[in-house]
Amino acid sequence: MAQRFLMDGPEDAGITLLLAHGAGAPMDSAAMSASAGALAAAGLRVARFEFDYMAARRHSGARKPPPRAETLEGEYRAAIEALGTAGPLVIGGKSMGGRVASMIADDLHAKGRIAGLLCLGYPFHPIGKPAQLRTAHLAEMRTPALIAQGTRDLFGTREEVATYALSPRIEILWLEDGDHDLKPRKAVSGFSAADHLATLAAAVSAWASRLNA
Numbered sequence: 001m002a003q004r005f006l007m008d009g010p011e012d013a014g015i016t017l018l019l020a021h022g023a024g025a026p027m028d029s030a031a032m033s034a035s036a037g038a039l040a041a042a043g044l045r046v047a048r049f050e051f052d053y054m055a056a057r058r059h060s061g062a063r064k065p066p067p068r069a070e071t072l073e074g075e076y077r078a079a080i081e082a083l084g085t086a087g088p089l090v091i092g093g094k095s096m097g098g099r100v101a102s103m104i105a106d107d108l109h110a111k112g113r114i115a116g117l118l119c120l121g122y123p124f125h126p127i128g129k130p131a132q133l134r135t136a137h138l139a140e141m142r143t144p145a146l147i148a149q150g151t152r153d154l155f156g157t158r159e160e161v162a163t164y165a166l167s168p169r170i171e172i173l174w175l176e177d178g179d180h181d182l183k184p185r186k187a188v189s190g191f192s193a194a195d196h197l198a199t200l201a202a203a204v205s206a207w208a209s210r211l212n213a
Helices: 030-041 052-060 069-083 096-110 193-211
Strands: 006-008 016-020 045-049 089-094 116-120 145-150 170-175
Touching: 006 030, 016 030, 016 069, 016 096, 016 116, 030 045, 030 089, 030 193, 045 069, 069 089, 069 096, 089 096, 096 116, 096 145, 116 193, 145 193, 170 193
Parallel strands: 016 045, 016 089, 089 116, 116 145, 145 170
Antiparallel strands: 006 045
16 A cells, blocks of 8 residues: 655654554544644654555445554555655654554664654553563663653553663653543643643653754
8 A cells, every 4th residue: 555644843854753553543643643743843853654454444444453563564664665764763653653663673773774763652561461561672672762651551551661671772751640642631630631742742852852963
């Protein structure tokens, strides 16, 4: 299927972010659009794309279960080639999209193809199955990585993640009371979704500038 991108942010940005969607929602979901808008407003170039199974839903309307993350690695690599950005590139995405990117990051970083990895709500384990960790490759990761995670994310809370063996190359931005979409309950946390988006954008911009130094 021909690759299609949604582009946000200045064309002359110093860093381009290539982001894939999560397992159940498309690249133009409310959560991804909000994150892309905030990152673009911070001066980053953001490209979003869809895996074939999600793009096919737009035509068929059928909601088949997503493929296993491992089977999508080739599609992510193809998206990088299709984007063809000349400057520094950071790959990543929301939930499963970020997980797929994390699986190919070290190979691409070693070849000088990418500068880093950005995950928006990493799915450390399936909901309700905390023993089924998806972290083995993260322990030895050599790619500079930033994971933005809500403290009450059902795919990995702050208390759970504190017990994992993660590479020192991985930085985690904790967003207080955030869920898997990084959204807090304002009445509980005192923060709004807009507050967390602003924090996310500032943190990613600062982190990316270090990659590009």
